[in-house]
Amino acid sequence: MVRYSATPANSAKSAQTRGSYLRVHFKNTREAAAAITGMKLQKAITYLEDVKAHKQCIPFRRFAGGIGRCAQAKAFGTTKGRWPVKSAEFLLGLLKNAESNAENKGLTLEELVIKHVQVNQAPKQRRRTYRAHGRINPYMSSPCHIEIIVSEEEATVKREDDGKSPKLNKRQLARKRLVASRQ
Known part of the structure; x- marks a missing residue:
């Protein structure tokens, strides 16, 4: 069995998939993976279909040097965005694989949430x-490894009100809004 970098909290309620040495740009795939992390599985699939159709963009946050601005990125609180079609296709293939793995395990597909997506660099392929x-210059490609873990969302139990509300700072409030927008 292949070792994943993360272990699910409850392996009976989760499914996983991975792709190795995928010939797709690492940087684009990393940004697309960051965009779908935390989403429900069905929402992530429709989102990536929209990216392929240029209806929604992938926000570029880390590898954003030289990236042009687009109006669709405003929905994610940034200005830079692109539509990496090939990365979306590879991620869609892996999400569909994770979906079938979950169905094979007997999990409910509507409750599946993408808990973990990791994109690692694979060895570069050299051409000239x-x-x-x-003179001769290198013509390198940057393939990647992708691993995805989806889990059934556990039912949240309401905490009884003790009269005190927790004080959250700006960063915690922003994180809470980001998680709520992805679901």
């Missing part, structure tokens, strides 16, 4: 391009 004056 010929330049003027007899």
Whole structure:
């Protein structure tokens, strides 16, 4: 069995899938994976279909140097976004695989949430391009490994009210809003 970098809290209520040495850009795939982490599985599938159709963009946060601005990125609180179609196709394939793995385990598909997505760099593939004056430059590709873990969302139990509300700072409130928007 292949070792995953994360272990689900309840392995009976989760399914996992992975792809190795995938010939798709690492940076684009990392940004797309960050966008779908925490989403419900069905919502993530429709979101990636919209990315392929250029109806919604992937917000670029870390690898955003030289990325143009787009109006669709405003929905994610940023200005930079793109539509990495090939990354969306690879992630869709893995999500459909995770969905069938979960169905095989007997999990309810409506309750599945993407708990863990990790994109790692695979060994680069080297080609060459010929330049003027007899020079040769590298023509590298940046493939990646992807692993996804989906789990059934556990029913949240309401805590009884003790009269005190917890004080949250700005960062905690922003994180709470981000998690709520992804569901």
